[in-house]
Amino acid sequence: MNRLNGVDITRYLAFVGMVLVNFRLAAEVASGADVGSLITNNLEGRAAALFVILAGVGASLGKPAWHLNLRRAIFLFVIGMLNMLIFDADILHFYALYFIVAMAFISRSNNWLLLGTAGFILMGFGAQLVLDFDQGWNWNTLSYADFWSIEGFLRHSLFNGWHPVFPWAAFILWGMWLGRLKLSRRTVQIGLVLGGALVAVAAQSASAALISDPEIGALMSTEPAPAGPLYMLASGATATAVLGTVLLVTPLLLTLPLIRRICDAMIVAGRQTLTHYVAHIVIGMGTLEAIGLLDGSLRPMQIFLISIAYCTIAALFSWLWSHKFRRGPLEAAMRLITEGKT
Numbered sequence: 001m002n003r004l005n006g007v008d009i010t011r012y013l014a015f016v017g018m019v020l021v022n023f024r025l026a027a028e029v030a031s032g033a034d035v036g037s038l039i040t041n042n043l044e045g046r047a048a049a050l051f052v053i054l055a056g057v058g059a060s061l062g063k064p065a066w067h068l069n070l071r072r073a074i075f076l077f078v079i080g081m082l083n084m085l086i087f088d089a090d091i092l093h094f095y096a097l098y099f100i101v102a103m104a105f106i107s108r109s110n111n112w113l114l115l116g117t118a119g120f121i122l123m124g125f126g127a128q129l130v131l132d133f134d135q136g137w138n139w140n141t142l143s144y145a146d147f148w149s150i151e152g153f154l155r156h157s158l159f160n161g162w163h164p165v166f167p168w169a170a171f172i173l174w175g176m177w178l179g180r181l182k183l184s185r186r187t188v189q190i191g192l193v194l195g196g197a198l199v200a201v202a203a204q205s206a207s208a209a210l211i212s213d214p215e216i217g218a219l220m221s222t223e224p225a226p227a228g229p230l231y232m233l234a235s236g237a238t239a240t241a242v243l244g245t246v247l248l249v250t251p252l253l254l255t256l257p258l259i260r261r262i263c264d265a266m267i268v269a270g271r272q273t274l275t276h277y278v279a280h281i282v283i284g285m286g287t288l289e290a291i292g293l294l295d296g297s298l299r300p301m302q303i304f305l306i307s308i309a310y311c312t313i314a315a316l317f318s319w320l321w322s323h324k325f326r327r328g329p330l331e332a333a334m335r336l337i338t339e340g341k342t
């Protein structure tokens with residue numbers, strides 16, 4: 001597969017955004033007014049959406065066979081469910097479900113991908129209108145009462161979990177549509193930036209006008225829970241604009257010697273995000289807990305700087321690892337288990 005370096009850099013940036021959000025969530029840091037908190041607030045729901053969209057882009061660029069997608073989905077589901085034992089906001093088991101959705105659309109036309117994207121958003125919105133989104137949740141502790149029951153698991157996975165299939169699978173289908181574009185063309189990249197920015201601003205403006213409606217105001221928010229239609233439009237469009245921007249500037253950055261070295265580390269880290277996602281929970285959060293920093297004592301800027309430091313170390317690890325191995329540890333394990341290759 002001919003890789004676009006900008007896609008890998010964008011994937012690393014999405015990982016950084018998720019670390020910022022998840023570390024603050026784990027550290028029980030309240031929202032503040034400093035720069036770190038402002039950045040993290042605006043990444044909630046956006047970084048994860050970008051992460052899923054890039055999975056769709058990768059699916060279109062790589063064009064894996066359906067049975068390979070299924071084996072990868074099973075692998076991610078197992079890893080994700082194990083991760084759920086220590087981190088309730090895991091996204092990997094949702095990824096597995098998105099890949100199953102992707103299998104149904106991988107050979108479909110572009111129009112089918114767009115219809116599927118709209119369909120998942122509309123079905124998710126319809127469910128939010130008629131069902132109880134709060135069922136199972138304790139919002140004070142951010143815990144889900146019956147996740148480990150069949151009914152609770154299905155409700156959480158499909159309707160009211162952190163990243164439910166309805167409507168979040170729309171992001172992977174949108175990413176698959178984007179992945180079929182000529183992403184290396186500057187005209188396409190500029191179109192992604194301008195189109196994404198315009199739709200994001202329009203969705204945000206519509207939300208500001210409708211959110212005060214007592215009947216449907218909560219569903220017109222651009223906050224990620226519940227993931228209403230305007231959130232889906234705003235976050236999906238923002239992700240599209242970010243991808244276009246990174247694709248545009250990457251060739252220029254790679255011509256600058258010092259910046260190129262930084263980009264090289266980001267590129268290889270972007271190809272190892274499965275390893276880094278699990279590691280930021282097991283190693284990152286585990287270390288913070290071991291030294292007593294997850295007790296709510298950290299200020300927003302402190303956890304922001306800790307998150308940036310962790311992501312820098314992760315990129316450095318990937319850069320060093322890549323000198324000896326082609327794939328990250330978990331990426332290599334997934335390839336060995338799902339494809340029988342090293």
